[in-house]
Amino acid sequence: MTAALTVQGLTKTYKNGKKALSGVDLSVPEGSFFALLGPNGAGKSTLINILADTVKPSSGQVSFLGHDLFSERRWCKQRLGVVPQEIAFDPFFAPRDILKIMSGMFGVKPDIAWIDELLNRLELSEHADKNARQLSGGMRRRLLVAQALVHKPKVVILDEPTAGVDVELRKRLWGFMRELNANGTTILLTTHYLEEAEELCDHVAIINQGKLLTSQSMKGLLNTVGSSALVLEYAEDVANESLSKLTAFSPRIDANKIFLCLKKDASGQNNFNAAYQAAIQVLGEAQSVSVQNEDLEDVFLRLTNEHQS
Numbered sequence: 001m002t003a004a005l006t007v008q009g010l011t012k013t014y015k016n017g018k019k020a021l022s023g024v025d026l027s028v029p030e031g032s033f034f035a036l037l038g039p040n041g042a043g044k045s046t047l048i049n050i051l052a053d054t055v056k057p058s059s060g061q062v063s064f065l066g067h068d069l070f071s072e073r074r075w076c077k078q079r080l081g082v083v084p085q086e087i088a089f090d091p092f093f094a095p096r097d098i099l100k101i102m103s104g105m106f107g108v109k110p111d112i113a114w115i116d117e118l119l120n121r122l123e124l125s126e127h128a129d130k131n132a133r134q135l136s137g138g139m140r141r142r143l144l145v146a147q148a149l150v151h152k153p154k155v156v157i158l159d160e161p162t163a164g165v166d167v168e169l170r171k172r173l174w175g176f177m178r179e180l181n182a183n184g185t186t187i188l189l190t191t192h193y194l195e196e197a198e199e200l201c202d203h204v205a206i207i208n209q210g211k212l213l214t215s216q217s218m219k220g221l222l223n224t225v226g227s228s229a230l231v232l233e234y235a236e237d238v239a240n241e242s243l244s245k246l247t248a249f250s251p252r253i254d255a256n257k258i259f260l261c262l263k264k265d266a267s268g269q270n271n272f273n274a275a276y277q278a279a280i281q282v283l284g285e286a287q288s289v290s291v292q293n294e295d296l297e298d299v300f301l302r303l304t305n306e307h308q309s
Contacts, residue, residue: 002029003028003030004029004031004032004064004065004155005028006026006027006028006063007025007027007061008060008062009025009059009060009061010023010050010059010061011024011057012050012057012210013058019210020043020046020210021047021057021058021060021210022209023060023211024043024047024210024211027215028186028188029203030065030186031184031185031186033178033201033203034187034188034189034201034205035189035190035197035201035203035205036189036190036207037191037194037197037205037207038207038208039304041209043207043209044159045159048084048190051080051157052084053073064080065154078106078108078153079153079154080153080154080157081149081155082156082157083144083158085159085160085163090132091133092131092132093132094129094130094131095127095128095129095130096115096119096129098143098147099118099119100115103115103150103151106151114152118146118149119146121176122146123142124146127139138169141161141162142165142169142173144161153185155185155186155188156185156186156187156188158177158189160190162174162191162193170196174200177200178200189201194295194297195297197296198222198296203215203218204296206303208303208308209308213304213307214303218296221296222294222299225299227261227262227263228261228262228270228291228293228294229259229291230249230259230262230275230276230291231289231291232257232258232260232276233287234286235287236256237256238257238283240253242258242282245278245282246258246279246282249261249275249279258283260278261275262291272291276289
């Protein structure tokens with residue numbers, strides 16, 4: 001699969017000695033909807049800012065659609081759209097004028113039909129000729145999205161794009177992003193809404209303390225890194241003494257429920273039967289039996305907690 005972005009050995013150490021990135025290698029497939037996740041201070045913003053040319057790396061290389069991002073900045077910028085966390089436009093212009101001006105800054109003639117469509121899809125049409133400083137915080141966030149899309153970029157970076165945007169508008173915004181992605185636009189997303197990332201994205205990378213922990217397809221992550229637990233519910237609370245007889249399954253007790261970790265073999269099959277038989281031999285028949293699979297948030301918290309220094 002062709003890569004839209006290839007990051008090799010990227011490092012960043014600030015003047016105060018803080019190391020924000022430590023040799024990050026990352027590949028974002030062309031046409032993917034890619035989630036870049038990490039806790040606060042993980043290095044996400046530094047990586048995004050390097051891609052957006054607002055921070056210089058200490059070392060490393062980035063290839064953008066087959067071109068060197070650092071030596072061919074003009075070519076790359078004309079094909080890259082970035083939605084930053086910070087508000088980044090002149091508040092004294094109207095949204096429609098801002099989008100016309102930004103078109104010229106990207107080296108393209110303003111496409112009035114596309115500008116009108118962006119204003120409509122991002123629900124800014126009725127505010128298009130107002131002074132931008134009159135817009136609410138959520139409207140300004142949506143204007144940033146329009147600004148990043150005005151030149152129809154091949155790759156779009158969304159850095160927490162829905163902060164301050166209400167739930168219904170978020171859903172409609174994501175619907176628009178899905179359409180763009182389905183039509184071939186590569187989207188790189190950072191977000192703290194992990195449920196949205198799991199629903200939207202087909203690839204995911206997790207970084208922490210400046211290091212890449214994993215990067216793979218969303219399905220692959222949940223199937224190979226994500227774990228499952230056998231959950232048995234009993235009529236009465238389960239005694240802690242039972243744990244010693246079930247240590248092979250990393251047992252956890254929560255009142256009248258016991259959780260046993262299911263491990264997969266090389267063929268991808270888990271040890272459900274072994275765990276179930278061991279449990280009923282120790283505790284007897286359960287009232288109910290189910291399997292609980294880790295979601296993206298579970299995997300994210302486990303991996304980042306394991307990596308804490």
